[in-house]
Amino acid sequence: MSGPMTLGILGGGQLGRMTTLAAARLGIPVRLLSSDADGPADPFADATVADWTADTVLATFADGCDVVTVESEWAPADRLAALRPDLPIRPAPDALVLVRHKGRQRAAFDAAGLPQPPFAAPATLADARAAREALGGVVVAKQFEGSYDGYGNATCHSDADVDAAWDRLAGPDGLLLEAFVPFEAEAAVTVARRPGGETVVYPVVRSEHRDHRLHAAVVPAGVAPAVEAEARRVALAAVEAAGVVGVATVELFLTAVGGVDERPSVLVNEIAPRPHNTAHLTIEAHATSQFENHVRAVLDLPLGSPALRVPAAAMVNVLGTRNGPATPDLAGALSVAGASVHLYGKRDVRERRKMGHVTATGATADDARDVAERAADAIRWT
Amino acid sequence: MSGPMTLGILGGGQLGRMTTLAAARLGIPVRLLSSDADGPADPFADATVADWTADTVLATFADGCDVVTVESEWAPADRLAALRPDLPIRPAPDALVLVRHKGRQRAAFDAAGLPQPPFAAPATLADARAAREALGGVVVAKQFEGSYDGYGNATCHSDADVDAAWDRLAGPDGLLLEAFVPFEAEAAVTVARRPGGETVVYPVVRSEHRDHRLHAAVVPAGVAPAVEAEARRVALAAVEAAGVVGVATVELFLTAVGGVDERPSVLVNEIAPRPHNTAHLTIEAHATSQFENHVRAVLDLPLGSPALRVPAAAMVNVLGTRNGPATPDLAGALSVAGASVHLYGKRDVRERRKMGHVTATGATADDARDVAERAADAIRWT
Helix, strand or coil, rough: CCCCCCCCCCCHHHHHHHHHHHHHCCCCCCEEEECCCCCCCCCCCCCCEEECHHHHHHHHHCCCCCCCECCCCCCCCHHHHHCCCCCEECCCCHHHHHCCCHHHHHHHHHCCCCCCCCCCCCHHHHHHHHHHHHCCCCCEECCCCCCCCCCCEECCCCHHHHHHHHHHECCEEEEEEEECCCCEEEECCCCCCCCCCCEECCCEEEEEEEEEEEEEEEEECCCCHHHHHHHHHHHHHHHHHHCCEEEEEEEEEEECCHHHHHHHHCEEEEECCCCCCCCCHHHHHHHHHHHHHHHHHCCCCCCCCEEEECEEEEEEEECCCCCCCCCEEEEHCCCCCCCCEEECCCCCEECCCCEEEEEEEEHHHHHHHHHHHHHHHEEEEE | CCCCCCCEEEECCCHHHHHHHCCCCCCCCCCEECCCCCCCCCCECCCCCCCCHHHHHHHHHHHCCCEEEEECCCHHHHHHHHCCCCCCCCCCCCCCCCHHHHHHHHHHHHHHHCCCCCCCCCCHHHHHHHHHHHHHCEEEECCCCCCCCCECCCEEEEEHHHHHHHHHECCCCCCCECCCCCCCCCEEEEEEEEECEEEEECEEEEEECCCCEEHHHHHHECCCCCHHHHHHHHHHHHHHCCCEEEEEEEEEECCCCCCCCCCCEEEEEEEEEEHHHHHHHHHHHHHCCCHHHHHHCCCCCCCCCCCHHHHHHEEEEECCCCCCCCCCHHHHHCCCCCCEECCCCCCCCCCCCCCEEEEEECCCCHHHHHHHHHHHHHHHHH
16 A cells, blocks of 8 residues: 555535544545535545536545545435446445435335334325325325435325325325334444445444434433344344445334333334434444444444443434524533533534534433533533 | 634644544634644644744734644744734743753742652753762753653763763753652653633553653553542642643652552652643543643633543553554554554654554453553554
8 A cells, every 4th residue: 555545525514524533533534525615524624615416526536535435325426436436435326325215225124024114105196095094094204315304204194194295295206104103212223334244233322302303312222131132133134234334323213112012122214324423422432433433344444342431321412592603602511520522613503403412421321311411501602 | 702712733743633633523623833744734624834933934823823722842832922922822831931941840840849859950060970979879860951752861870971961961051960769650640720720630640661752551550549649639739830721741750659658659750731642541531531621721611521431541652663654554453342543644654653552441451451552563554
């Protein structure tokens, strides 16, 4: 080798930022290409903001990279692959294209025999109405592409609901309907996978959403050992079924936290083929962070231990509470002993925009959660 | 405030690099000015390499900064202060100038009543010969300015040794002679101090040198509780005596690890008014890293907890083993489970040059040390 491998990242948001910080620690150079100058890439020397739908932009970016990864499944990995078939892109564009489409994701998990909510992918409104009945009467309708954090979703109890959802959410190939599954908790499992198939699986994280957006994550998840094991098994199988290389997080519904039910205790919700908000706490809490293992995996380097270094940890998101340019006042948050504050350097605050997060470690998940909540709550925008 | 405070750092080596990474996590912008393009500042957008003895260079750099700190006591903080008396420079140039001179450092610690080896600061060769006898016959001669890692030091057993040391090491105002003190162990304590005097003190680290250069550091130090307390007390008093703001590390000789001796158990060796190699393990092992607390202290933000997150940790340095441009092969080191590898991105390898370090955490200091040693030893330069 004539120098360290250079990692290209399509994306300049907080996931690219934290991945770049992890690579820097290892002495690995990173090039970033972003389509939006919103701030998280500002600290880095080799970050470009340009229209990444332009082939010349992609080709120029790729020239300096030994391997390219993406910050999101929506980055133009497929376009780059067409331009530069010789360049390793990880995860592979095929896997990203699969994951982008919630119907094809569900079909792939089904083919792999994974437990998931009963679903249908009707291509016509008539089929959608019939599917709601067949799925038990209450379904969640999801746009095939582009739905996230509750956007592009609708709960349907009637034909009228299905009609309205169809008008709003159906694409040319229809939409996804999932049986409404009562669950006791939501959880997430992060997996890192090398090109040759070597994997490591992180401990299960309990996640808590507010208004359809992740609010907090804690580890350990506080579930029965059999549920912990089943969640890890299912997550690993889902990552393998989707063919993702790098880090991926599988979001799960836990239908029986105690594991004493006859129903399956774990159902797959969806997969994110990239570092994920539920695993930000791995920076402080685990032997190897998700960002470092993402770098290792896509560069085909040995993976690091996913074990906890500490008994427990919690992460709480910091969302914007106003609109417009604003400066964080950190004094209150930094006064909370044991809180690790992360801000993403976004230039504009928007209400509910993810501006940062706080992690705390502790003897118990409750202790850590309390510290992280207090610090996150103390950040002010002035 | 119209935007986040920008922190200026005079220095672009590994300490500036790791401080910048810590600031980035907090969303704090950093400007770096370095006199030497050796690589560690490469990842960062706002890093300039220029002749920092030139006033125009310093003034241009300072224009974008709200507060300036230094990577080393040798950075031109005093020159910058003369140019920009309105700009906060932390630590203050007075403190840096004091620390640069080992004779004045010893005098300041003496005036504060701190335990340290008996010493003299002879201004003539005749006084130096007399001082050796008065100090017990065996002394360590040290250049007043510029000695480090064993460079600029000489052990003297005779007048002839003193004569040779004088020729080699004496400056216009003489040199420092310290009584040779047999010690059981070396240790270091890091302190963070805000402009108003608020401080936090990290747990004692046991340090181990090879060929006068730090090889490893472990925490806890494995000393008697009374020695731990005395080391923290002495270190805090030394930082206050030197008037340092920011993070500083006090290197100590432990003459009685078990604390059962009648001699003082702790003697001050010297102070480094900046982040220090013995505290690199705070990144993984402590609630707040030394780098983050340095950022907080010099920006006058609330300090973070210095408590350990884990039972024990160890750090082992990665030194160059050849000369010339070379690429690290990380595969072996990354295969050691639980090792956190840090490389500084230096472009040229030199024998014994600090190229990086490895930290491990564990149930005991010995466990962690074993992991860190194996990983550090496995890094290859190709």
